[in-house]
Amino acid sequence: MRILVSGASIAGPVLAYWLNRYGFDVTVVERTAAPRKTGGGHAVDLFRPAMQIVERMGVVDEIRAKATGTDALVIRRPSGKTVTLDLRKLFTAVSDSHVEIMRDDLSEILYNTTSSDVTYLFDDSIATIGDDGEVTFEHSPPQRFDVIVGADGLHSNVRRLVFGPESGFTTWLGAYLAIFSVPNYLELNGVMEMTVDVGRVAGIYSAAHMDDARAGFFLRTPQPLEYHSRDTEQQKELLRSHFHDMAWEVPRLLAELDHTPSFYFDSITQLQLDTWSRGRVTLVGDAAYCPGPAVGGSTSMAVVGSYILASELAAHAGDYSAAFAAYEHEIGDYVHRSRSFARTAAKTLVPARRFDVWAMVNAIRLINALPAPVSRAAAKLNTKGVRLHDSIPVKDYAAFDRMRE
Numbered sequence: 554m555r556i557l558v559s560g561a562s563i564a565g566p567v568l569a570y571w572l573n574r575y576g577f578d579v580t581v582v583e584r585t586a587a588p589r590k591t592g593g594g595h596a597v598d599l600f601r602p603a604m605q606i607v608e609r610m611g612v613v614d615e616i617r618a619k620a621t622g623t624d625a626l627v628i629r630r631p632s633g634k635t636v637t638l639d640l641r642k643l644f645t646a647v648s649d650s651h652v653e654i655m656r657d658d659l660s661e662i663l664y665n666t667t668s669s670d671v672t673y674l675f676d677d678s679i680a681t682i683g684d685d686g687e688v689t690f691e692h693s694p695p696q697r698f699d700v701i702v703g704a705d706g707l708h709s710n711v712r713r714l715v716f717g718p719e720s721g722f723t724t725w726l727g728a729y730l731a732i733f734s735v736p737n738y739l740e741l742n743g744v745m746e747m748t749v750d751v752g753r754v755a756g757i758y759s760a761a762h763m764d765d766a767r768a769g770f771f772l773r774t775p776q777p778l779e780y781h782s783r784d785t786e787q788q789k790e791l792l793r794s795h796f797h798d799m800a801w802e803v804p805r806l807l808a809e810l811d812h813t814p815s816f817y818f819d820s821i822t823q824l825q826l827d828t829w830s831r832g833r834v835t836l837v838g839d840a841a842y843c844p845g846p847a848v849g850g851s852t853s854m855a856v857v858g859s860y861i862l863a864s865e866l867a868a869h870a871g872d873y874s875a876a877f878a879a880y881e882h883e884i885g886d887y888v889h890r891s892r893s894f895a896r897t898a899a900k901t902l903v904p905a906r907r908f909d910v911w912a913m914v915n916a917i918r919l920i921n922a923l924p925a926p927v928s929r930a931a932a933k934l935n936t937k938g939v940r941l942h943d944s945i946p947v948k949d950y951a952a953f954d955r956m957r958e
């Protein structure tokens with residue numbers, strides 16, 4: 554059975570790995586000219602269920618070796634006073650097994666573990682998908698596939714081709730984010746620093762294995778902003794006008810906008826498709842159920858969703874209609890809970906009122922003050938919230954795994 558996957562970041566290579574392991578013939582098409590390079594992108598999280606899956610893939614040691622090593626977050630209030638959050642304590646409370654890693658490092662590890670068994674088509678994109686599985690590409694000759702999967706992110710090409718424009722399925726969560734590369738001029742090592750005010754958050758972090766640093770900006774606006782998604786100069790101008798009077802390192806970080814080699818700006822938007830399969834096409838990862846970039850731990854969901862999709866296709870011996878229904882059933886609860894988690898996280902991350910800044914600082918003080926076993930026990934009571942990911946049971950598909958026989 555021939556399966557085409559669009560996108561080679563996180564969901565794409567995990568899906569390709571498991572499909573190949575179950576005996577399917579897999580091609581991955583990726584728009585960028587080459588695999589993602591080490592050191593770029595932003596930090597992402599893998600929580601327990603995703604860690605169990607990458608462990609079964611045999612890449613958990615490589616992933617741990619590339620962890621960012623960020624273990625403290627210094628938050629600066631409008632008064633200039635700071636409070637430091639012990640991130641190790643926080644993550645030990647929210648997950649039994651957690652790694653933070655740069656997305657491009659993770660993507661590179663996942664690509665390397667699949668590249669000899671899977672056909673990768675770089676610098677290409679799907680142009681059309683026929684009902685009979687005939688796929689045309691922007692550059693490569695047409696081919697026929699039994700199943701086509703969109704693993705091509707929040708602004709998925711496959712979703713647009715099959716389900717229509719994204720505006721029909723998205724809800725804006727009231728905020729925007731920007732991330733861009735800057736020199737590590739503060740010589741940060743294991744520490745993320747940020748300044749918080751009503752409606753505005755700006756920060757900088759570096760990571761082990763990274764020569765430079767990332768500046769991150771979050772902003773809340775009463776109404777959606779008017780800008781073009783490909784006009785980076787306009788987006789940079791929006792950032793400058795929102796943050797021009799913020800103190801601390803913000804003027805220096807804004808000055809770096811003139812030279813940065815990489816710049817990302819997007820709305821914090823939640824996808825709300827009721828179903829993400831149609832005919833022989835389905836979606837996985839951010840393309841299907843992004844709860845909002847940077848607010849929902851969606852990398853873990855991309856790993857778990859990819860594993861479930863591949864396993865259900867194996868369990869149903871390639872009967873894709875039955876497999877897609879089972880996949881959506883298995884991942885549905887995780888998707889719905891992550892949406893409500895992300896809505897709360899978006900509100901908490903960018904304070905809307907002075908009271909929210911105060912509440913954030915006091916929550917940090919509480920986490921720091923509680924002995925680790927107590928904060929861990931308290932977090933365990935809150936499975937729908939902070940322990941969302943760890944509370945997801947992943948079905949056992951070992952019976953279909955020939956490598957386990």
Ligand SMILES: Cc1cc2nc3c(=O)[nH]c(=O)nc-3n(C[C@H](O)[C@H](O)[C@H](O)COP(=O)(O)OP(=O)(O)OC[C@H]3O[C@@H](n4cnc5c(N)ncnc54)[C@H](O)[C@@H]3O)c2cc1C
Pocket residue numbers: 559560561562563564565582583584585595596597598599656677678679704705706707708709710730731732817837838839840846847848849850851852853855
């Ligand atoms: C600024 C920021 C901060 C984040 N922070 C966190 C965090 O702290 N923790 C966390 O867990 N998650 C975080 N995320 C979310 C995380 O990056 C995603 O959930 C994760 O990368 C999803 O993986 P994916 O493979 O589904 O999609 P993506 O990583 O978006 O990958 C999509 C892939 O598809 C490719 N593609 C796009 N269009 C086409 C096309 N037409 N044809 C072929 N290929 C195409 C892209 O080039 C890319 O390689 C953050 C996201 C952002 C933007």
